[in-house]
Amino acid sequence: MGRQETFYELIRRQGISRRNFLKFCSLSAASLGLAPHFAGKIAHAMETKPRVPVFWLHGLECTCCTESFIRSAHPLAKDVILSMVSLDYDDTIMAAAGHQAEKCVEDIMREYKGQYILAVEGNPPLGNDGTFCIPGGRPFVEKLKEVSADAAAVIAWGSCASWGCVQAAKPNPTTAVPIHKVITDKPIVKVPGCPPIAEVMTGVITYYVTFGKLPELDRQGRPLMFYGQRVHDKCYRRGHFDAGQFSETFDDEGARKGYCLYKVGCRGPTTYNACSTTRWNEGVSFPIGSGHGCLGCSEPDFWDNGPFYERLETFPQFGAEANADKVGLAAAAIVGVGIAAHAGLTALRQAKVRTNAPVDSSERVG
Amino acid sequence: MSIATPNGFQLDNSGKRVVVDPITRIEGHLRIEVNVDENNIIRNAVSTGTMCAARGHPPRS
Numbered sequence: 461m462g463r464q465e466t467f468y469e470l471i472r473r474q475g476i477s478r479r480n481f482l483k484f485c486s487l488s489a490a491s492l493g494l495a496p497h498f499a500g501k502i503a504h505a506m507e508t509k510p511r512v513p514v515f516w517l518h519g520l521e522c523t524c525c526t527e528s529f530i531r532s533a534h535p536l537a538k539d540v541i542l543s544m545v546s547l548d549y550d551d552t553i554m555a556a557a558g559h560q561a562e563k564c565v566e567d568i569m570r571e572y573k574g575q576y577i578l579a580v581e582g583n584p585p586l587g588n589d590g591t592f593c594i595p596g597g598r599p600f601v602e603k604l605k606e607v608s609a610d611a612a613a614v615i616a617w618g619s620c621a622s623w624g625c626v627q628a629a630k631p632n633p634t635t636a637v638p639i640h641k642v643i644t645d646k647p648i649v650k651v652p653g654c655p656p657i658a659e660v661m662t663g664v665i666t667y668y669v670t671f672g673k674l675p676e677l678d679r680q681g682r683p684l685m686f687y688g689q690r691v692h693d694k695c696y697r698r699g700h701f702d703a704g705q706f707s708e709t710f711d712d713e714g715a716r717k718g719y720c721l722y723k724v725g726c727r728g729p730t731t732y733n734a735c736s737t738t739r740w741n742e743g744v745s746f747p748i749g750s751g752h753g754c755l756g757c758s759e760p761d762f763w764d765n766g767p768f769y770e771r772l773e774t775f776p777q778f779g780a781e782a783n784a785d786k787v788g789l790a791a792a793a794i795v796g797v798g799i800a801a802h803a804g805l806t807a808l809r810q811a812k813v814r815t816n817a818p819v820d821s822s823e824r825v826g
Numbered sequence: 827m828s829i830a831t832p833n834g835f836q837l838d839n840s841g842k843r844v845v846v847d848p849i850t851r852i853e854g855h856l857r858i859e860v861n862v863d864e865n866n867i868i869r870n871a872v873s874t875g876t877m878c879a880a881r882g883h884p885p886r887s
Binding site: 523551554555556 | 845849
């Protein structure tokens with residue numbers, strides 16, 4: 461396979477001008493939310509760094525992550541997979557099939573040991589010895605372990621790889637698990653969503669290619685630059701939420717006026733994603749913009765976090781301000797129990813001491 | 827030796843056995859195997875794929 465070309469060498473060979481190359485770098489910097497001077501840094505990286513070999517494995521999945529990815533506009537998916545990285549294995553779009561495809565796996569693992577990125581779409585089912593997902597004649601979980609052993613880093617595409625998603629929903633008949641249950645010794649970037657936003661996916665790759673390291677992650681392993689805010693925080697219907705103007709059903713006056721969809725099940729207040737800022741289809745819209753509440757697809761336990769069209773406060777999980785009343789009541793109840801216990805203990809202690817002037821236990825509370 | 831699949835198809839080594847797994851450029855995982863006889867005629871062909879579904883969830887979800 462020899463030395464990998466740099467991105468710059470490759471696009472010059474394809475006849476793309478330096479001016480257009482720099483334009484691409486500025487756009488990439490903008491899509492990553494970086495300051496303009498980072499365009500120069502991106503340009504330098506593209507000119508000097510070899511393309512990163514990438515493995516893209518598919519487990520139990522619906523391929524919606526790939527469908528989203530190939531529609532990325534900034535940067536274009538074709539620039540990412542043909543120029544920025546060397547996508548050496550991806551069974552959805554590769555030309556080879558059968559044993560020729562499987563031979564690629566061995567070749568890349570040998571040639572680029574410890575250098576390649578493993579991108580996983582879908583997840584491994586562990587039930588029945590992993591036989592619920594058998595690409596290439598053996599359980600997916602085995603292939604995943606084998607390829608991850610020599611990877612530099614792992615990207616978990618979508619909610620399947622990150623949290624489990626639909627196949628791991630109760631009762632989880634195949635015992636599908638997120639990939640971090642199987643890969644425990646590598647850094648994993650979770651890019652959840654069902655699917656994740658295209659520009660978020662390509663943005664994560666651009667960041668890695670440019671800076672040679674993974675982006676800053678939150679406590680749950682998601683890149684902060686895209687998952688640092690709730691959908692609710694930048695939602696254009698937020699004003700209606702704050703004003704108490706809600707759609708009660710999908711066809712009432714409120715819905716026609718574009719009121720907040722919280723009461724018809726919107727998960728925006730508990731969902732961390734870039735939908736309300738980056739939006740979808742080159743920034744055209746996002747679910748709330750189309751009149752449907754957020755389903756919370758990028759959050760853990762997506763599918764099990766209650767029926768989609770019921771209000772947040774009835775969910776089993778802890779919500780944000782949505783169930784503040786309930787949380788407040790529960791907290792008050794706990795405090796009440798504490799007060800009663802304290803009063804009881806105080807009374808007991810005083811009874812033991814038998815002081816001449818016992819203090820009323822109720823006065824001690826406070 | 828012959829193996830019966832859950833759907834009642836037979837997998838065996840008769841003739842020339844050709845297995846393509848994975849079939850690429852499709853959604854999901856697919857395996858096709860065929861048995862070709864001495865006249866290059868396919869005598870047996872079996873496709874295999876796996877899929878799972880969610881149960882016990884509200885239909886609107």
